[in-house]
Amino acid sequence: MADLSAPVGTDPTLPELLRTHPQLSMTPTSGLTFEGVALNAIADAVGTPCWVMGAGTFKRRLRRMDQAMREAGLDVSLHYAVKANDHLAVLSLVGREGHGADIVSGGELARTQKAGIPAGRVVFSGVGKTDAELEQAIGLDIGQINVESAEELDIISAIASRLGRTARVTLRVNPDVDAKTHAKITTGLAANKFGIPFDDAAALYARAASLPGIEARGFATHIGSQILSTGPYRAAYARVAELVRSVRASGQTVSHVDCGGGLGIAYRAEAEGQPEALAASIRAELGDLGVKLAIEPGRWLAGPSGVLLSTVILRKEYGMQTPFVVTDAAMNDLLRPSMYDAWHGIVPLAPHSPGQPCAPTHVVGPVCESGDSFARDRDLPPLPRGARIAILDAGAYGAVMSSTYNSRPLAAEVLVEDGEWTVIRRRQAMEELWQDETVPAFTGGTM
Numbered sequence: 001m002a003d004l005s006a007p008v009g010t011d012p013t014l015p016e017l018l019r020t021h022p023q024l025s026m027t028p029t030s031g032l033t034f035e036g037v038a039l040n041a042i043a044d045a046v047g048t049p050c051w052v053m054g055a056g057t058f059k060r061r062l063r064r065m066d067q068a069m070r071e072a073g074l075d076v077s078l079h080y081a082v083k084a085n086d087h088l089a090v091l092s093l094v095g096r097e098g099h100g101a102d103i104v105s106g107g108e109l110a111r112t113q114k115a116g117i118p119a120g121r122v123v124f125s126g127v128g129k130t131d132a133e134l135e136q137a138i139g140l141d142i143g144q145i146n147v148e149s150a151e152e153l154d155i156i157s158a159i160a161s162r163l164g165r166t167a168r169v170t171l172r173v174n175p176d177v178d179a180k181t182h183a184k185i186t187t188g189l190a191a192n193k194f195g196i197p198f199d200d201a202a203a204l205y206a207r208a209a210s211l212p213g214i215e216a217r218g219f220a221t222h223i224g225s226q227i228l229s230t231g232p233y234r235a236a237y238a239r240v241a242e243l244v245r246s247v248r249a250s251g252q253t254v255s256h257v258d259c260g261g262g263l264g265i266a267y268r269a270e271a272e273g274q275p276e277a278l279a280a281s282i283r284a285e286l287g288d289l290g291v292k293l294a295i296e297p298g299r300w301l302a303g304p305s306g307v308l309l310s311t312v313i314l315r316k317e318y319g320m321q322t323p324f325v326v327t328d329a330a331m332n333d334l335l336r337p338s339m340y341d342a343w344h345g346i347v348p349l350a351p352h353s354p355g356q357p358c359a360p361t362h363v364v365g366p367v368c369e370s371g372d373s374f375a376r377d378r379d380l381p382p383l384p385r386g387a388r389i390a391i392l393d394a395g396a397y398g399a400v401m402s403s404t405y406n407s408r409p410l411a412a413e414v415l416v417e418d419g420e421w422t423v424i425r426r427r428q429a430m431e432e433l434w435q436d437e438t439v440p441a442f443t444g445g446t447m
C-alpha cells in the first residue's frame with residue numbers, strides 16, 4: 001500500500017514548487033503572490049494562521065475537468081465533493097458554473113441549498129445516512145442517493161414510501177480494487193466499509209427494482225482518494241461495466257453510472273492526475289453503455305486552489321541538531337501531515353533568491369502533540385522569528401478538517417478573485433470557543 005509519507009524522488013526545490021504551482025509567483029518587491037495578490041498584504045491585514053482560496057484557480061480547474069469529459073464525448077454531470085472544502089463561497093462558484101454536488105451528510109446538503117445548488121443536482125453518498133438525513137434528502141427530492149448496503153436500501157424504501165416520494169438510487173458497488181493510495185483514504189477494497197460487495201450487487205439491484213419508493217437507475221463506485229494512475233480506475237470501471245451488462249442481460253434497465261472522485265494532485269514530486277486521462281478511462285470502460293455518467297471530484301479541484309499562511313513564532317536551536325521552526329499554524333488547522341504523514345510544499349513569503357542557501361529544518365506547530373509537525377528535515381532558507389510561510393495545496397481537506405484542539409480558535413479564510421481579496425470567514429473569537437458551554441451550579445459555576 002502506498003504511503004503518503006514515502007519519498008517521491010527528490011523533494012522539489014522552491015523554484016520547482018513555484019513552477020508546478022503557476023497560481024503562485026515570487027516577486028522581488030512583494031514576495032510571494034497568489035493569483036496576483038501579495039500574500040503578505042493579506043497576512044498584514046488578517047493575521048495568521050489564515051487560509052487563502054483562489055477563485056480563479058478553482059474555476060480554471062473546474063472548467064478543465066468539465067471540458068476533459070466533454071471532449072472525450074462523454075455525457076457526464078459533475079458533482080463537486082463538498083467534503084473537500086464546504087465553504088459557501090466555493091459551493092456558490094460550483095453552482096454558478098452549472099455543476100452539482102456530492103454530499104455525505106445533512107449538513108452538507110443544507111450547505112448546498114444555502115449556496116443555491118439545485119437539489120436535483122445533488123448526489124448523496126455515505127455508509128451511514130441517518131433517518132433524519134434521508135427524510136431531508138428525499139423531502140428535497142435530491143437527484144440521486146448512492147446506496148451503500150442492503151440494509152440502507154430497505155430504510156430508504158420505507159422512508160420514501162412514508163413520504164409518498166420515489167427516491168432515485170444507484171447502488172454503490174465495492175469493486176475490491178486497490179486504488180494504490182494511503183490506507184486511510186482507500187475505499188474500494190473488500191475490507192473497507194464502503195459500498196455493496198460486488199458479488200451481491202446484481203441480486204440487490206433486482207430487489208431494488210421491486211421495492212416501493214425506489215427508482216433503481218444504476219450503479220456507483222468510488223475507490224479512494226489521491227489516485228495518481230489510471231489502472232485502478234480502469235479496473236473498477238471494468239467491473240461496473242460487467243455488472244451493467246449482466247443485469248441488463250437479465251432484463252433490467254440501467255440508465256446511470258456514477259464514476260466517483262479521487263483524482264490526485266501533485267503535493268510533492270508526483271505527476272498530477274490528469275482529467276483527460278480519467279475521461280479516457282471512463283470512455284474506454286463505460287463509454288459504450290449508453291448511460292448517463294457522473295463524476296464526484298473534490299481534491300483535484302480544491303486542493304491546489306488554497307494555501308495556509310502562517311508566521312514563525314520562534315526558532316528553537318539545539319547546537320548542531322536540525323532546528324525546530326515553531327509556527328502559529330498547527331495540526332488543529334491543517335491535520336493532513338499529522339494524520340497521513342502527508343507532504344505539503346512550504347514556501348517563505350519573503351523574496352528569496354534561487355542561490356540562497358537552504359538547510360534542513362523541522363517545521364512544527366505549537367500543539368501539545370509530537371505529531372504536530374508540518375515538515376521534517378525540509379530544505380528551507382533561514383526562517384527567523386516573524387518570517388511567514390505559505391503551506392501549499394491546502395484548499396482540500398484543510399479548513400474542513402480543522403478543530404479547536406488546545407482551545408485554538410478557527411483560522412480566518414480569505415478568497416482571492418481577479419486580483420482582489422475578501423475575508424470569507426472571520427477568525428473565530430476567543431469567546432466563541434466556549435459560547436455554547438454551560439457550567440452547572442454543582443461544579444461551582446455561576447454561568
Ligand SMILES: Cc1ncc(COP(=O)(O)O)c(C=O)c1O
Pocket residue numbers: 081084102125126187222224225226260261262263296297298299300
Ligand atoms: C463517495 C465519494 N465521492 C467523492 C469523493 C471525493 O474524493 P476526492 O476528493 O479524492 O476527489 C469522496 C472522498 O473520497 C467520496 O467518498
Ligand SMILES: N[C@@H](CCCC[NH3+])C(=O)O
Pocket residue numbers: 083185225226336340396397
Ligand atoms: N481527508 C483525506 C481525504 C478523504 C477523502 C474522503 N473519503 C485527505 O486529506 O487526504
